[in-house]
Amino acid sequence: MxxxxxxxxxxxxxxxxxxxxxxxxxxxxxxxxxxxxxxxxxxxxxxxxxxxxxxxxxxxxxxxxxxxxxxxxxxxxxxxxxxxxxxxxxxxxxxxxxxxxxxxxxxxxxxxxxxxxxxxxxxxxxxxxxxxxxxxxxxxxxxxxxxxxxxxxxxxxxxxxxxxxxxxxxxxxxxxxxxxxxxxxxxxxLEFDRRLDPSDPKSLGxxxxxxxxxxxxxxxxxxxxxxxxxxxxxxxxxxxxxGRRGGGLVEVAGDPEAKIGILAMGSTFGTLETGMEHAGAQAGRARLIKLRAFRPFPAAALRAACAGLEHLIVIDRAISPGLGGVVGTEVAAVLAGAPDAPRIHNHALGLGGRDIPETIYADLMTAVADPDGPAFSVFDADLTKLDPEDR
Amino acid sequence: MVGVMIEYRIHGRGGQGSVAAAYLLAATAFHAGQMCQAFPAFGAERRGAPVTAFVRTDEAPIRLRAQVRTPHFLIVQDGTLLQDPSIVAGLRPGGGMVVNTTRPGDEVAAEFGCRALTIPATELAEEVIGRPIPNTALLAAFLSVTGLFEIASLSVALRDRFSGTTLERNLALVEKVAATIRPDAWKEPADA
Structure with a gap:
């Protein structure tokens, strides 16, 4: 109901x-x-x-x-x-x-x-x-x-x-x-054959x-x-x-013919979908890829979902300091061997509860068009809040 | 406004039932056949601290998870929050605010340059419920002035959430407020 x-x-x-x-x-x-x-x-x-x-x-x-x-x-x-x-x-x-x-x-x-x-x-x-x-x-x-x-x-x-x-x-x-x-x-x-049972003693771990x-x-x-x-x-x-799916390993929405993809885990996905609907023609339409299974990491499903893309924006909702984004790095690794693998644009955003507005979609699509854009960024960080040496 | 997503922002203080108000408004829309979404922006979780909650209603499923930045409507549970002029930040042109205060509506409308309706919701709640929780009275006033959803849908939402004496008193409060507020009883900023 x-x-x-x-x-x-x-x-x-x-x-x-x-x-x-x-x-x-x-x-x-x-x-x-x-x-x-x-x-x-x-x-x-x-x-x-x-x-x-x-x-x-x-x-x-x-x-x-x-x-x-x-x-x-x-x-x-x-x-x-x-x-x-x-x-x-x-x-x-x-x-x-x-x-x-x-x-x-x-x-x-x-x-x-x-x-x-x-x-x-x-x-x-x-x-x-x-x-x-x-x-x-x-x-x-x-x-x-x-x-x-x-x-x-x-x-x-x-x-x-x-x-x-x-x-x-x-x-x-x-x-x-x-x-x-x-x-x-x-x-x-639940029938767990290896269960601890006094009548059939065994050890675990x-x-x-x-x-x-x-x-x-x-x-x-x-x-x-x-x-x-x-x-x-x-x-x-x-x-x-x-009649419903929980999301399988990976789900794809948006434009299947798009050359730009955006991959995200979790609730950011709905905001991206709405952002794309409202962004208008100028921002263009992307293929939206929802990664549900992070472990095990669905390498084959991801390769299929990303086939034909020229650019893939991967959103991380966490940061591995000194590396960048974990999801972005892992996605890049499984696509690395694929023919015509897309260029990965890895962005962390929404850290510590920073609100993710629907304009994030258009902002990401603008950033992806910059040939000199960074391979990784904390996308929504306001660097003017930092001392110059920390930017 | 049928067919478009409507966004609402609720301002209150911890302990006034602002999140409950958001849930009740969303549930009211749901019982009126709409899709809905309600969530809080929690800060420091303590009584008296400013609390904001957000609601969206639409014919279609709501996928957007961002906080509401450009609300059609504001519900303000505590008149002292009007001391912060940014309370109306992002309010859409033609929008309106329903405020729990004893100040006259035309004064608030003039101060903030938007349609306003004021009711002494704390006093009404103390009188009918016996507790200074203004949320139900404000929701009844909001539904009456906007005509967005039937008061009966709010009653269903209240029945889902409360029972016994609390429910009876809240239903009585809704009835009392709804009987006194005419549809479109907004005070316009130009009235001042």
Whole structure:
């Protein structure tokens, strides 16, 4: 049923529909509304789960790791500093290859302190071995959350569902909320063969000598690559039931014949779409590429999405100081071998919650026409605010 | 204004229900058959600090995520915020502001050079709800003066959000305000 509902409330209800056995979380802005709503659903008897209130994100991650290792369906959510405090456990969760789902309400990372949205938090744990999916709107976030439980149990890999903090979590908009009965039929019970079981003792995450460590990492990488197919087939299966797609690996909109493409992850995409509609003929039309699966990185799908482009603007919502943009660098790497690979124009923007206006589309299209434009910039930084030596 | 996206900006202070007002306005539009979007611009999250929230309504799905810079309408929940002249920044020509204040509407219209409607929403809320939360009275006044959406749609939005005595009192407040404000009862800046 279509409802006008805040993103966080919708996520909590989507999680509840997946009937997790264990939820553990520590509140942090802008994730708080999600776990508050889950806590309320439990208190009101509408959700039956072991809700564990913990004293930190490290504990939240540890609780869901332990729960998932016993074969329980487990869920947590966090943001920003919470992601970083979890970081050690996130590697353990994926290294032990236990299925669970976490929402990241994307937020900048200190210092300086910012409660506002960018992708610094999930980008900081880029290599933690989790599947990482980015949502462009709250409908995608709801659909992706439910899909994540299935992707996770089919791959035995943890899934991080990233949604822009405030921009999505605190936005009320119409969302098609699935029916519980549909989800019950669509999401089979979790059966985790390697679960910890006192009647069949085994160990997870033990010391591995150099004789086997490389093989463990190889198999983790291979499992992530295999997950590319799972992400697509789960989205197809979701489409078959709901008529909606969650975004697959990569989605393309705008003008398929355009020679200029703009690639973005997350909620920036809708602003680009609107900006293009309103920009008029002078700015021209671009091919808009929405990257949903950041890990595993969909190299083949990206090559197909970018075929025929002469210029590709890649938007990063975080910065790797001393390098530039991570998404831009990675996209450039997978396109490097392609014939007629487009020139990459990598721009970080919207850092620390800086508002991204719809005029960003026309501004990016103007910048791309400059043959002397930089390969990377913090696009919306006002350098006049800085001392000359910092510009 | 059917068929175009309408943008709204709500100004208030922490604790006055500005974000709730934004959600209620968007939900009202939704119940009137429109697409909608509402979100806050959170700053320091403390009572009394200025808070801004944004709403968009449209026939078509809303994809734009930027903050509202050129609103058609302003809703101002606290008259003291009028001390900042930039409160009307970006207000579109022909737009209007509904303000919670005891000041006369023509005075506010003249000061800011735009259509204005003023109501003593805090006093009305204290009288009917028993709490100084001005948002419902302002929304009722806003819908009455603009005629954008039926008051009945606001009632549905309130029923989704509240229950019991709180709901009954808010519905009574909406009815009371709606009965006193005529459609297009704006004070024009030229009136001054």
């Amino acid at each position: 279509l409802e006008a509902i805040e993103g966080s409330q919708a996520i909590a209800r989507a999680v509840a529909m997946c009937r997790p056995d264990v939820v553990a979380a520590y509140p942090i802005t802008p994730q708080t509304h999600i776990v508050e709503a889950l806590s309320r659903l439990v208190a009101e008897g509408e959700m039956h789960t072991e809700f564990v209130s913990v004293e930190s994100e490290f504990s939240a991650a540890s609780v869901v790791l332990g729960a998932a290792a016993t074969g329980a369906r487990a869920y947590t959510a966090t943001a920003s500093q919470g992601v970083l405090l979890m970081a050690e456990v996130l590697f353990n969760i994926s290294g032990m290859r236990v299925p669970l789902v976490m929402t990241v309400a994307n937020r900048a990372v200190s210092a300086p302190l910012s409660i506002w949205n960018d992708h610094s938090d999930s980008m900081a744990v880029r290599d933690c071995g989790w599947i990482q999916l980015h949502c462009a709107d709250n409908q995608e976030a709801v659909d992706t959350t439910i899909q994540a439980f299935r992707i996770s149990q089919e791959t035995e890999l943890p899934v991080m569902v990233c949604m822009d903090g405030f921009v999505l979590t605190h936005t009320l908009e119409p969302i098609e909320m699935p029916d519980q009965t549909d989800i019950d039929g669509w999401l089979p019970p 033990t010391l591995v000598s150099p004789d086997f460590f490389a093989e463990v990492r190889h198999s983790h990488h291979a499992a992530m690559i295999r997950a590319l197919d799972v992400i697509e087939t789960v989205d197809d299966d979701w489409h078959a039931m709901t």
